[in-house]
Amino acid sequence: MTGAAAQTRTQTGTSNATADNYEGRVVRTIEFAPADQPLTGQELARKLTLRPGSIFHGDALRQSIENLFATGRYADLAVDASLDGTQVRLRFLTKRAYFVGRVLIEGIKQPPNGGQLSSAAKLRLGAAYQDVQKNQASESLTDLLRANGFYHARVNSSVRLHSETESADLTFTLDPGDRARFTQPKISGHPERSVAGIIRSTHWKRIYGLLGWQDLTEARLQQGLDNLRRYYDKRDRLQSSVTLSGLNYSAETNTVEPDLQLEAGPQIVLSVDGAKISRGRLNELVPIYQEKTVDSDLLDEGRRNIAEYLQANGYLETSVSYEVQRRDNVGGRVITYHVTPGKRHKFVALRITGNHYFPEETVREHFYIQPAEFPRFPYGRFSAGYLRQDLQSVQSLYTANGFRDVQISSQIVDNYHGVKDHVAVLVKIDEGPQWLVSRLAIDGVPAPAIERLRWGLESIAGQPFSPNSIADDRETVLNFFYGEGFADASFEFYETPSANDHKVDLRYVITPGRRQYVRKVIVTGLETTRPRLVLSRIELQQGQPLSRTEETDSQRRLYDLGIFARVNTGIQNPEGDEDDKYVLYDIDEARHYSLNVGVGAQIARIGGGATSLDNPAGSTGFAPRLAVGISRLNFLGLGQTVGLQTAISTIEQRAALTYFIPQFFSHPNLSLTSTALIENSNDIRTYTAHRREGSIQLGQKLSRSITLQYRFVFRDVTISNLKIDQLLVPLLSQPERLGLGEFSIIRDRRDDPADAHRGSYSTADLSYAPRLLGSQTSFIRGLFRNATYHPFHHDLVFARSTQFGVITRLSGSNSIPLAERLYSGGSTSLRSFPDFQAGPRDLVTGFVLGGNASFVNSLELRFPLYGDNLGGVLFEDAGNVYSSLNDFSFRYRQENLQDFNYMVQSAGIGIRYQTPIGPVRLDFSFSPNAPRFFGLKGTLEDLINNTAVSTVQKINAFQFHFSLGQAF
Secondary structure, eight states: OBTTBOEEOOSSOSSOOOGGGGTTOBEEEEEEESSSOSSOHHHHHHHOSOOTTSBOOHHHHHHHHHHHHHTTOEEEEEEEEEEETTEEEEEEEEEEOEEEEEEEEESOOSSSOHHHHHHHHTOOTTSEEOHHHHHHHHHHHHHHHHHTTOTTOEEEEEEEEETTTTEEEEEEEEEOOOOOEEOOOEEEEEOOSOHHHHHHHHTOBOGGGTTOBOBOOHHHHHHHHHHHHHHHHHTTOTTOEEEEEEEEEETTTTEEEEEEEEEOOOOEEEEEESSOOOHHHHHHHSTHHHHTSOOHHHHHHHHHHHHHHHHHBTOTTOEEEEEEEEOSTTSOEEEEEEEEOOSOOEEEEEEEESOOSSOHHHHHTTOOOBOOBTTTBTTOBBOHHHHHHHHHHHHHHHHTTTOTTOEEEEEEEESGGGOTTEEEEEEEEEOOOOOEEEEEEEESSOHHHHHHHHTTOSSOTTSBOOHHHHHHHHHHHHHHHHHTTOTTOEEEEEEEEOSSTTEEEEEEEEEOOOOOEEEEEEEEOOSSSOHHHHHTTOOOOTTSBOOHHHHHHHHHHHHHTSOEEEEEEEESSTTSOOSEEEEEEEEEEOOSEEEEEEEEEEEEEEOOOSSBOSOTTOEEEEEEEEEEEEEEEEETTTTEEEEEEEEEESSEEEEEEEEEEESGGGOTTEEEEEEEEEEEEOSSTTOEEEEEEEEEEEEEEOSSSEEEEEEEEEEEEEEESOOSOTTTHHHHTSOEEEEEEEEEEEEEOOSOTTSOSSEEEEEEEEEEEOGGGTOSSOEEEEEEEEEEEEEETTTEEEEEEEEEEEEEEOTTOOOOOGGGSBOOOSTTSOTTSSTTOOSOBOTTTOOBOOBSEEEEEEEEEEEEEETTTEEEEEEEEEEEEESSGGGOOOOOSOOSTTOOOSOEEEEEEEEEEEETTEEEEEEEEEOTTOOEEEEEESBHHHHHTTOOEEEEEEOOSEEEEEEESOOO
């Protein structure tokens, strides 16, 4: 039987009989051929309406066949019925269906890239597979390759069927051949431009034509056409036409000749009379540029846009008209917008009345219009269009909180408080009654599920009634059931007026539908990655409910490893009516090696040169920097990364080899990092430090805001090129070996780490260097920092940062080595100093020596300066580096040229410009009590020969710092 018709035969005769011959007889046996079926025995039993021992009916047989087909697991099905005496034997002859598994495309020569090829194949993971799809995919891939210049491309395809999982893995092997090149295009029409100029715009020919024509790619072809369109647009040819009629391919030369139909069209000149509007802004306001045509509707829209733009800049009485004049006989036109802006008004006040449920601050947050404030909005930000949008936003706020009858009106008041051209907006809110939920009933689910649902619902008894809350509840309910394996869950709601005024009885009717379970998790595509690494990140297990939420969460966890270019997930046979489903994860591993190169420079006050004693307090300098790094991802197939990062500049040379293990021991909140470091640095210009270091760090994320770090560090530091009193050189230039145990806790509750407006950030770093770990000098060091951010009065932010550090040697140890002492100063600490220039200094040369205690307190008032992207900062920094904790002092004045244990103060102003990666920062600082000290003029050789000249020097009272990101 195929479909609803049965093929039957009897053992008592030679002719075929109809199903009526078996009607009412007892079914003796039911068999399946082949015996290995895509459905389990339990599933087969559930789908069949006939059982051994039951009475045969044709309708029951047809229903059984339909049930089996509905599972999606069968490509074809027939039934062979025969009589065994007076009883019926049924034998189901089946052909299993297959579903798309892994799709592998080999021989890619980019472009096109793998993602484009996969999209062109249109083979969705888990979808039903038929051989015709393989042929269609091959044709699509061939077309894509031809579009990218591979005119001789061949695509070979093969399929491998896995009967145990009903998956069909397809492999497409590309033989693209050589890519075709552009050649001289064929140009027709009226381009009103030379052929050489057209070719130059397309960039289809390499620079100056010296290296011949470019290879053909789909992107390069389209970019060339877009360049031609932009050329005409810039010359007011708004109705120009750039059409690619075809690509004429020459097999002999493997070149393509683009056939271009170019019509320059008439020149349309657009201008504004009576107001200053930039060309770029005018192009945005008048849509004829976007639509590439000119008609009255577009010109009217441009008139409205220009009026609203000027109104937003204070010209509330703006009137705009336009006229169109013919320029020539070929359709050229001059479109002139005549603007009468009137007097410029100043939007000075926004008054809101009638709000009782929400405080005024909450309501104001929904207004884009902004009363004047200097210097950000000198005339305010206001227009009739902005006001309409704001009123609608406030209306939505109230409606979402149960005020379904709210009425909001506005009045624009001119000459506010008798001041000419001052404008105010009076907003009146008539809230009306608040509608509440009187009772919520949930039908269709058992009581335990209702209790689990209620905590996440918004429309419970006593809460505001609104369509928004119901929509949120619908999403909450469906996500809950999707997470429990009910993929077909549905949600309906009914509302009826309650006996109480302004209250509503709600009833949610939930139909969970059929529950699905995980039959098995199938992972494909792994080459070097070990399967257990992937399976440990997939929480779905065989026999568990098929949670769509967990399916996507597992996908996210796999992406978090950072070693996969693509993680595709799907359900096999998604439309099939079966309870157990295969969950598929098809993975493409990322490239194993990555190379990064960076070029930069440091521009700031930098301490004296490597051999000079001049300017120990620093002078403006330029330090170019080159950084090169190479990383090996997914090392040993364990998801771990080995990386070598190098940096070279005039003040630092370093190389760091890092071994990083994310999700250590498969724990998502643990990571392990091992580092070997070689560094030569003279960023602290008193000396050159030669550092050899090895460290291992375990990171533990306790919560979203709290992170712990545990470190063991072993390092050997050699000091050279010391610019200090020669009597101290033998003591301070000794090599130092250290073994440290370190612990850090980080608590980050900032809303935006790159530019925080609210929240707090705290860190504590503790280091212990005992002789037990091989340290030649034993000491304890603590570094503490706390920063808070408080927004107030709209866009103002008060930020504070306090840093405190102390290091103390243990009894019987030598003095703290130079390289381990505390240093401060620079763009992220004390802006009154150049980098690392705060604290005690050598009394002979004046170079900084570092200290054993440090304190930095910074205050900032951050405010908008102009528009939405330019901001300003007023700041005050106070602090210093002290010889010891006992020398800590809030004293303001420097007592003498040997005194550095006092509080250095500075105040300044900064500029912040917002960019997608954070604010660009420029700070100017003035310090009235910058330290003075003795220094020398000369070279290191002069110091050794005792011929250097002693002078009195001073930290420059004015400092500047240029960097990216806020100071803290």
